[in-house]
Amino acid sequence: MKKIIIPIGMLITQSVFAQLTSTENYIQSKTYLEAVTTTSTTARQIETVQYFDGLGRPKQIVNVKASPLGRDVATKIEYDGFGRQTIDYLPVPQSGTQNGAIIPDPLANAANTPYGSEKIYSEKILESSPLSRIQQQIQVGNDWAAKPVKFQYEVNTIGEVKKFVATTSWLNGEIQSQLNPATDPDSENGNYKAGQLYKNVVTDEDENKTIEFKNGRGQTILVRKVLSATENADTYYVYNEYDQLAFVIPPLASVSGFPDLSTLDKLCYQYHYDGRNRLVEKKLPGKGWEYMVYDKTDRLILTQDANLKLQNKWIITKYDQLGRVAYTGFLTTGGGRVGRQNEINNLVIAEERSTTGFTRNGMTVYYTDTYFVGEVQTILSVNYYDTYPQGSPAANNQFSEALLTDNMAQPRNTKGLPLASYVKNIEDDNWTKTFTWYDTRGRAIETHSINHLGGYTRTESKLHFAGVAQNTVTRHLRRVGEPEVTVKERFNYDSQNRLLKHYHQVDYWPEQLLVENSYNELSQLKNKVVGGNLQSIDYAYNIRGWMTDINPAQMSLPDLGGKLFTYKIKYNQKNGTTNPDQAQFPGKNVKPMYNGNIVEVDWRAVESLGANPPLEPKRYSYAYDGLNRLTAGYYQNPSNPWSKEHTEVMDYDLNGNITKLYRTSAMNGTTAMVIDELVYNYGPPTSLGNRLLDVKDNRNNKAGYEGGGNTIAYDPNGNMTDMLDKQITSIGYNFLNLPRTLNIGYDPVTTQIKTNYRTDGVKLRKENTTNSSGVAGVSWTKEITDYLDGFQYLNKTSSGGAVEMLSRETRFALEQQAFSVADRIVIPPVDGDGGIVKNPHNPELQFFPTAEGFYDYQKKMYIYQYKDHLGNVRVSFGKNSSGAFEITDANDYYPFGMNHLKTGNAFFGVGSYKNHKYNGKELQETGMYDYGARMYMADLGRWSVVDPLAETSRRWSPYTYAYNNSVRFIDPDGMQNKDWVERGSQIFYDASVKSQADATAAYGENAKHLGEGSTVTSVTNGQADGEFQYTLHNNGTVTDAGGNVIDNTQDIEVRDKTIFSNCSDCLNPGTLNKNLFGLTYPGGDNPKTYGGDWSYQYSPLLQSEYPAIGHDKRYDNLGTEGAMGLFTDTRAIGADYKFVAQELKIALNPFNGAISTDKKAAGMLGVGLGIAAAPKTIFKLATDGNAFYNIYQDYKTSNKGVSNTPKK
Known part of the structure; x- marks a missing residue:
């Protein structure tokens, strides 16, 4: 309903502000960031003025005093002679403030901003026809001026597209489909005849082509990715006679002709209804x-x-x-x-x-x-x-806030809010209970989680008037009888609620200034100082908003100027080798890229104090194929760039399964040697699948991947159940497909790892038990790691002796050449009565996370981390309790995530924060990384189980990692690799979108791809109104201007856009009471599904709400929304007046049974929206000679598949 609420709110709200001008049309809005009782110019506030031309079109937006220096930020909006917006300007910080007055030349100051001399507008080249279809889209930036995304609109030719037919039968209470080759008169030799399909071709900035074929019903028949002049990756979509998607045939299945039953089962998606x-x-x-x-x-x-x-x-x-x-x-x-x-x-x-x-x-x-x-x-x-269950604890309410109660007699209460959640352990009958309390504005300010051991984690927040946290207190107790840990945090913000300082205190130890942020005039994070003055970290960005540097000024200094890490990302510039060996790696050449792929990264790092790194930076150069898959990562040693050390080179099948992997290393100071020459087997050519059946290492080198060529087994869900090459003899899974038990090794030394989870997939405990039998009997060691709300404990017991944290057999599975052991622990022996002599320090709290790394609880030491653009931990450092500076861990990685061998200062230890490395994930004793939903094998570059969200990326194997582009994407939780899309006023992420071409193919010509590091600067969500810059990350997260990951359970509402939340529980009916007139239908924005799609599953209670469903769906089909859609998008005229007609019919019909309040709501909605849409309608009729025809055609487009039925 928000698409309706926003504009109607404008119509019925009276202005209370002083008049800015008598010669311009404008809308002025203020959002106060502190409580006021009257209009104020001095209170902290977000002020925006939108100016309109004589036709009611926006022409300039002024964000008053919005920059970090308190200057105006202005956005120019212009139109061509046909009223089309073909140029989009970036917002430009001004040299001062005009207090909201219109700025005569808003672009004049651009050269004095971080933009410099860059081209600050994007362009759309439209065809000269009434359709105004995009022919080229040119991004901002000088380097992109000659690198447009190109669009072609054609029809299919003879023999270009295969035609598959799904015939149906009714069997066992369902529609079952059978795949057949086409033999109907509309086909020719099993192909579509010429001219039967629409063909849209999108060519990205690097000449990579995506071709989409659709039928007359708008159904996608084929998506073709052009790999080379002779090879395509084709994904076919087959529908049955009821227009239901019956089969999806991925590239590896479609390349061999008509798929047989074995191919369907192993490679295709099949659906019954x-x-x-x-x-x-x-x-x-x-x-x-x-x-x-x-x-x-x-x-x-x-x-x-x-x-x-x-x-x-x-x-x-x-x-x-x-x-x-x-x-x-x-x-x-x-x-x-x-x-x-x-x-x-x-x-x-x-x-x-x-x-x-x-x-x-x-x-x-x-x-x-x-x-x-x-x-x-x-x-x-x-x-x-609605009401708290019996036995709920009382709120602590440390900050003495007024709380909502579950007393329904009170005008403000908890009705509609989620209050408590109980989640059972999978392996036993213990539970985790979580309770939430809200302030009188419905904002969560206190949570209390009682863990399965009887302890708790209680977090309380004191929110500022605008909703941002001023203070938080977290109290944690593992179990009754142990000491409580208290973590206090406080936050300082600037006038626009950008985070400036974050303080952190543990127990009664001195408070630490965790981070202090500063920003450039575009509100991009420019510098952060961590640990007081422990390290000052600078950041730089290009015109696209992509991060390019960390500490750039120190790259050329021998000692890095006292800093520990410097890093440079290159997208469209290449300084290193093109190909170290053309004969060995033919066609895998490094070249500048413009579509967001990373060409090179340079870095220098201090890995141990007092030892300066080589003056020449380390470098990786990357090569890609036509599908944007990483085909080579060439490492260039500072002293010998042609040595091919730490290089990875990959080949793939059409589904993205790695078929060959070549890996080198320089071990023990030697010259580069090949450690892996792997050949992956997925079955015979006539029976290929995505399951990896075995891996042959032609080098027979135990470094890198262990090799052995043993067969890999799977269960019916596609989970890998052993990995004998690593001596993993069995893996058992729970119902969430998470590893429950894992056995490593053979007699006389075996290790068993048991992992306990909650039923929501949260890991609670890991028990690592090693048994060793010999002439002296059986000895054992056990390490128990508890995971409790981020607090990590380690308990070690043993039958006696000095024990390293890794047993011999577990080390075999890990990759022992890459790591030093973090600690050596002496564990007391079993006493004479068979009991355990308990170490008084066990069980121990080892560490817990902070916004900038970790807190080492044993050493009372804050650990700070340099991370690269993927979140890979590069250098960990801190100041110990005696005040001495320490570097605690340093890592370099191969492109697919395996640590370089013998980097010297990379550590691994059970229960240590040092295990959090690649993508910031925890490295396991098995050598796999735990991403939450799946385990990742960095030495093989693939997952061990099927992607739980495989259907979002059907053209890829469900075992591939990060679309085989691991230097650009990460998978945040093992379920999905995400990148962002802007469509109209919607910003959301989509697993299948990795480039502008993908965005256009999936969402139309008006969609815009937003890659890693893209920023949105605007007003934040209803929980925290404030001028913010948000950075979008391809791991699916959004960070604020301070680099903090923001709450992903809320949408971020910006001036004219909404960044959609990414949580699966966002389908929350508790938000239903926020709608206009108290209507229960939430409309297009709330609730929503995972990934930003709107849900229409909620059944409205009133008749006046049903037309909103159809109206929002029509806006969806047009890719428009909100005020811009209603006031300026002439394509939506038909959709708008369809809504008006339906509402007025409800309001005026005396026999429809609607109650009086329902009729009044329908009348207000209908009349209000009709008035709002009138100016653009008048403009359309006055300027378009074929207005009525074009309005009707646009309405037909918007109305495809649309009804007012509450189901998407």
């Missing part, structure tokens, strides 16, 4: 079939994957009466999908809150148990809304 168009069965490549069961309201109730089917289990989700998830569990009585569906076809599975509840797994659940009585023996999670 029921008679109500609901997806009921699906099969992903490498996995068994998955099943889904729905209730009468189309809500997903039961799910089952291949492993659960073998166990005769279903996961059940029960909802409350408002459609919110009440609790989940295991339905253990089995049954087939058809039978289960028939049971609940006519039922609405909704449970109610109960004062008595029922008990399962040691927990009382305060809901009814009306459906599947006696069949749900295991409860996995419980959620409480």
